[in-house]
Structures are given as structure tokens and as C-alpha cells.
Amino acid sequence: MKKVKYRQSTSRLLLLGVAFFFSFTVIGIAQDQADASAQDGDAAQQEQSEGGQSEGSGAGAALGDASNGKSLFNSLCAACHKPYSESIGPALNGVTSRQDLEWIYKWVHNNANLRASGDQDAIAIFEEYNETQMPAFPQLSEDDINDILAYVEQPKPEPAAAQTPAGGAGQGTSGGGVSLNIILGILVFVLVMLLAVLFLVNKTLRNFASASGVVLPEKPKRKPIYKSFVENQFLIVVSSVVVLLAVGYFAYGWMMQVGVDQGYQPIQPIHYSHRIHAGDNEIECKYCHSSARVSKVSGIPSLNVCMNCHKAISEVAPETATEEYSKEFYDGEIAKLYDAVGWDPASRTYSGDVKPVKWERLHNLPDFAYFNHSQHVTVAGVQCQKCHGPIEEMEVVYQYAPLTMGWCVNCHRETEVRMEGNDYYEKIHAQLAKKYGVEEITAAEMGSIECGKCHY
Numbered sequence: 001m002k003k004v005k006y007r008q009s010t011s012r013l014l015l016l017g018v019a020f021f022f023s024f025t026v027i028g029i030a031q032d033q034a035d036a037s038a039q040d041g042d043a044a045q046q047e048q049s050e051g052g053q054s055e056g057s058g059a060g061a062a063l064g065d066a067s068n069g070k071s072l073f074n075s076l077c078a079a080c081h082k083p084y085s086e087s088i089g090p091a092l093n094g095v096t097s098r099q100d101l102e103w104i105y106k107w108v109h110n111n112a113n114l115r116a117s118g119d120q121d122a123i124a125i126f127e128e129y130n131e132t133q134m135p136a137f138p139q140l141s142e143d144d145i146n147d148i149l150a151y152v153e154q155p156k157p158e159p160a161a162a163q164t165p166a167g168g169a170g171q172g173t174s175g176g177g178v179s180l181n182i183i184l185g186i187l188v189f190v191l192v193m194l195l196a197v198l199f200l201v202n203k204t205l206r207n208f209a210s211a212s213g214v215v216l217p218e219k220p221k222r223k224p225i226y227k228s229f230v231e232n233q234f235l236i237v238v239s240s241v242v243v244l245l246a247v248g249y250f251a252y253g254w255m256m257q258v259g260v261d262q263g264y265q266p267i268q269p270i271h272y273s274h275r276i277h278a279g280d281n282e283i284e285c286k287y288c289h290s291s292a293r294v295s296k297v298s299g300i301p302s303l304n305v306c307m308n309c310h311k312a313i314s315e316v317a318p319e320t321a322t323e324e325y326s327k328e329f330y331d332g333e334i335a336k337l338y339d340a341v342g343w344d345p346a347s348r349t350y351s352g353d354v355k356p357v358k359w360e361r362l363h364n365l366p367d368f369a370y371f372n373h374s375q376h377v378t379v380a381g382v383q384c385q386k387c388h389g390p391i392e393e394m395e396v397v398y399q400y401a402p403l404t405m406g407w408c409v410n411c412h413r414e415t416e417v418r419m420e421g422n423d424y425y426e427k428i429h430a431q432l433a434k435k436y437g438v439e440e441i442t443a444a445e446m447g448s449i450e451c452g453k454c455h456y
Contacts, residue, residue, distance in 0.1 A: 063096070063146045063147070063149045063150035063153065064143060064146030064147035064148075064149065064150040065147045065150060066147070066150040066151045066154060067151075068144075068147045069146075069147035069148040069149065069150050069151030069152070070151045072140075072144055072147060072148050072151075073148050073151050073152065076137065076140075077092070077148065079312055080132075080134070080312065082314075082315070083151070083152045083154075083156075084156045085314070085315065086345075086346070087312055087314060087345075088129070088132060088311075088312055088348070089129055089132070089134065090125070090128075090129065092149075092152040093152050093153060093154075093156065094153070095149070095152070095153075096149055096153055099121065101142075101146075101149075103119075103121070104145065104149070105142055105145060107122060108136075108137050108140060108145055109136060109137065109138050109140070110136040110138060111126075111134050111136065112133070112136065130348065157318070259366065260402050260403075260404055261364070261399055261403075262399055262400075262401065262402040262403070263398055263399060264362065264398060264399045265396055265397070265398035265399075266360035266362065267360070267396075268359060268360055269336070269357055269358055269359065269360075270333055270336045270337060270340070270357060271325075271329070271330075271333045271396075272333075272397075273325075273330070273395050273396075274391050274392060274393075274394045274395070274397055275392065275393060275394060275395045276316070276320055276330075278391055278392040279392035279393060280320065282392075285384045285391065286377070286384075287305075288301040288305055289301065291373075292373040292374065292377050292384075293373075293374060293377055293378050294374050294378070295373060295374055296371070296372045296373060296374070297373060298373050300359055303337065303340055303341045303357065304341070306337055306341075307337075307341055307343065310334060310337060310338075311343070311348070313334070314331070314334055314338075314345050315327070315330075315331045315334065316330040316331065316334075322395075324395075325395065339355065340354070340355045340356075340357050341354060342354050342355075362397060362398075362399055363388075363399060363403065365403060368455055369405075369454055369455065370453075370454050370455070370456065371454070380415075380417075380418070380443075381418060386411075387400070387401050387403075388400055388401070389401065405454075408454070409444070409449050411443075412442065412443040412444045412448045412449050413442055413443075413444040413449070414442065415442060415443045416440045416441065416442055416443075417429075417440075417441050417442065417443055417446055419441070428446070429441055432445055432446070
């Protein structure tokens, strides 16, 4: 009987092409519907937010200009007052319902004179808040005070509801209200059915070919790959050399990373945002790490350094919050600080119940390596960012530099020593400049890469 070649690849490819075309079509439609639904939701939320803002801006409009009042409040009042909660002084929201405007004008212009006149309300407020003397503001006009009142009398903004990403947590829906999970489930079912159909068609055609006497070609047997490899001596030698070199390379790289913690980012017991403190508020690094100027180590700031500011700051500004860290999160971290130092923000007194904060150390040099912060910060004038990176942009601090010996040596080779106004180096600089035939001397040429400088 004549042998007939059997070909089934064409039918398989055709069915697979139909299946993949159908799958990508369904995914594309579902994604378009999901995107449209997300855009509609974002637009509705934006309209709702804008409506809430416009409604809030109307509150207190009869008093004055709330935008100008916000600027005056932040520059003159925010150190002791908050609109919606007590601080050093009382919360200012609702003050116009408690006192008339004429009384408020007198209190702001000179509250001491108002108390001296025997006004019982003024005396009661003074005694209630630990007899804290409020500064007089005679420079504020009545219109300025009205602007401040317009700002503080606005309704307290509601916290923004958490947004759920489209398709997240199994709740994503398409524009028609059909869950994306259901669509994907149907798609998987269809693909499984197509595979089953292909298997049955293949089996049926093979049975039909056997019944018709068609002999299917047999696949030629190939020599196993490992036998071909073993029989080729040159290939064995080359492969062995490549494997040994690769193992040595990766083993050396792994061993050189022992003790290198670049990128280390531990979670601290109290979340401290360098982005807010050093970035937004531009607090100098050495205000908190004051020992870096005069000591070998920069030191961990004591909590009373934090309380220098946070006696009056018990919450963060709303614009400080991010998508990852909300205002409520930051306020909760300030509450942890108060709990650790035993501070009661309501009575503004210390309870004496102090709890230690177990900070996680971030930068840790080996004991055999000597490093002096004051020598670099005070004498050399090295900026903190040189070693610690853009610290003012870090929400959670991480180790920016590798802090390896090679990294330090390269810095010493590239850094020029400042000679201006330094009588100590004047003679040394003249001798070294003559020796090396240069005008600028690097730290390495001053002997800073000698072993005994850091290891002794």
C-alpha cells in the first residue's frame, strides 16, 4: 500500500490562531471598559471634591477673605493655635459663636489690657491655659482679624476616602458592571475547551488514518544530547573552563558583598520622615545630629530634641500627607512620641512615665575602621549628602553609600583639601605642591590613604 504523508499542523495553527485572536479581543474589550469606568469614577470624585471645596470656601465668607486669613494665621497664629484642636491655646474654630467680634478685636490687639479691665471671659481663658501670655497684635486691622476668622471658621474638612484601584482586590468591574474576574474565568474556560477540541480532533484523525490504512511517518530517533557532549572532548574542556571561571567570578562577587549593607532600610519604632523635617521644613541636619560637629559619631537625637518643636506641633499639615502615608498616620506617630516621653497634650504636662525607644541602627562600620564625623564635617566641610545621599528626599531613610574601603579611598583621591585660611596646612601645602608639581592637593596626597589613618 502506498504511504500517504499525514499533515495536521495547518488545522492546529488555524484553531490556535482563532483562540488567541478571541482571547486578545476579549481582554482588550474588558480593559477598555475598565479604563472607561475608572475615568468616569475619577471624574465623579473630582467633581465631588471640587464641590466640597467650593462649599467649604463659602463658609466664613461673610467675615473676610479666607485665603488671606490662612496666610496670616500660618505666620502669626499657628505656633500656638490650631483651627480644630487645642494646642498651647484653644481651638479657634467656633470662636465667633462664643464671643462677639468687638471682644475678639480687643483680645487680639492687647489681651493684657482686656484682662486688666476686669473682663471675666479674658481672665478665665488666661487661667484655663496655664496663664500663658498671648502676644499682642496691634498691627492687625479689623479686616485682617476678619480674614483670620473667615479661615478658622471654615468647616473641618472630611478625611479623603481611600481610593480602590480599578480591578484591585477582586472588586474591579467593567463599564457594564461585569467583574473582570468573571471575564477572565470565561476566557480560561474557552481556552481549555479549545485545547480539548484540538486533542479530540487529533485523536479522531489518527484513528481515521489508521482505519483507512494510511501509515503515519515515524519520527527518527536522535542521539541523546549528553552522549554527543561526552563524545566531544574539546567541548568538555571548553565547558569546564567556562564553568570554573563563572563559579570563581560569582563566588568572588558574593564574598566581596559580605558586610556591605548598601540599601539597608530598617523599619523604625517611630516613623520619622526626613522628607518633612529636612526637606519641607528645611531643618538643618546638625540641629538634631549636633554631635557630628564635635564628636566621632553623629549620635541619635534624644527625644527632648523632638519635643522642642512637638510641644506645639501635635499634628501635621494636610498637604504633607502622601498616597502612602496619610495625615492620620503621621498624627499617630506623633502620638507615639508623646507616649514615649510621657507628654499629655491636653494638660501640657509631663507625667514622668518615660519609655525607651529602640531605634534600629542604620550605618554601622566595622570596629577596626576609624571614622570621625567632626573631622569631615567641621574641618573638611563635607556636606551630609556626600555620604548619606539626598536625605531631604527620603521618607524612610536607607543606607545610600556602600561605605566600603574602596569607596572611601576613591573619595580621598578625588577630594581636594581646602587650604584657604588654614595656617596649619600652609607649610605642608607648599612642600607637597612643590613635590607633586600641582597647585591643588588631594586628601590622598596628604597621606589620608595610609593604612594607619583608619586602621590602628
